[in-house]
Amino acid sequence: DAGVIQSPRHEVTEMGQEVTLRCKPISGHDYLFWYRQTMMRGLELLIYFNNNVPIDDSGMPEDRFSAKMPNASFSTLKIQPSEPRDSAVYFCASSFPYLSYNEQFFGPGTRLTVL
Amino acid sequence: GQQVMQIPQYQHVQEGEDFTTYCNSSTTLSNIQWYKQRPGGHPVFLIQLVKSGEVKKQKRLTFQFGEAKKNSSLHITATQTTDVGTYFCAGYPTSGTYKYIFGTGTRLKVLA
Numbered sequence A: 001d002a003g004v005i006q007s008p009r010h011e012v013t014e015m016g017q018e019v020t021l022r023c024k025p026i027s028g029h030d031y032l033f034w035y036r037q038t039m040m041r042g043l044e045l046l047i048y049f050n051n052n053v054p055i056d057d058s059g060m061p062e063d064r065f066s067a068k069m070p071n072a073s074f075s076t077l078k079i080q081p082s083e084p085r086d087s088a089v090y091f092c093a094s095s096f097p098y099l100s101y102n103e104q105f106f107g108p109g110t111r112l113t114v115l
Numbered sequence B: 001g002q003q004v005m006q007i008p009q010y011q012h013v014q015e016g017e018d019f020t021t022y023c024n025s026s027t028t029l030s031n032i033q034w035y036k037q038r039p040g041g042h043p044v045f046l047i048q049l050v051k052s053g054e055v056k057k058q059k060r061l062t063f064q065f066g067e068a069k070k071n072s073s074l075h076i077t078a079t080q081t082t083d084v085g086t087y088f089c090a091g092y093p094t095s096g097t098y099k100y101i102f103g104t105g106t107r108l109k110v111l112a
Helices: none
Strands: A005-007 A010-013 A019-024 A031-038 A042-050 A053-056 A065-071 A074-079 A088-095 A110-114 B004-007 B010-014 B019-025 B029-037 B044-049 B055-058 B061-065 B071-076 B085-093 B106-111
Touching (some): A005 A088, A010 A019, A019 A088, A019 A110, A031 A074, A042 A065, A042 A074, B010 B019, B019 B029, B019 B085, B019 B106, B029 B061, B044 B055
Parallel strands (some): B010 B106
Antiparallel strands (some): A005 A019, A031 A042, A031 A088, A042 A053, A065 A074, A088 A110, B019 B071, B029 B044, B055 B061, B085 B106
């Protein structure tokens, strides 16, 4: 398996623009997580899905952020409108917590810069 | 809310010296995981501890889970330049939704 795939790897946009980040989890994994990482706040869980259903979105900063998982192999995180303070690395991770270790497999991340 | 703190925040060591990072949770944990993130990379799973007082070793790395299941440590013996990165603990609460709480991380720099 190729692991968790994220696109784009880098995104530079201007304030006010819509940004869409994409994630393909590892096949067969039924949990998907979106994280944001900044120097100031560390690694924050934004939202997670189980079997394509959002379970906990308490980490989503505000209404400008939305996430969807239309099927088991694809998820998006959308920011509209984007602001400079949204600049961060966004990670997607997936897991299959029924084995001995329910480790999370992280994707390479999307580095977002909002000017 | 639930918090997982790590100390120190940064650590610079000479190659060959030992290194320890400590993880403390405000609440009791069901289990704890450790991840390593290389500079510019993504977190990679290292290990999971489940039992009270558990100790596990991976070559030069020793992981411990506290008796009260509220703290954990990672010790690296004789650091090497390949150990450079940020080490995160991630605690899974005893109750609530399936959500690991990541610690604040310890950034390790190894000087050759």
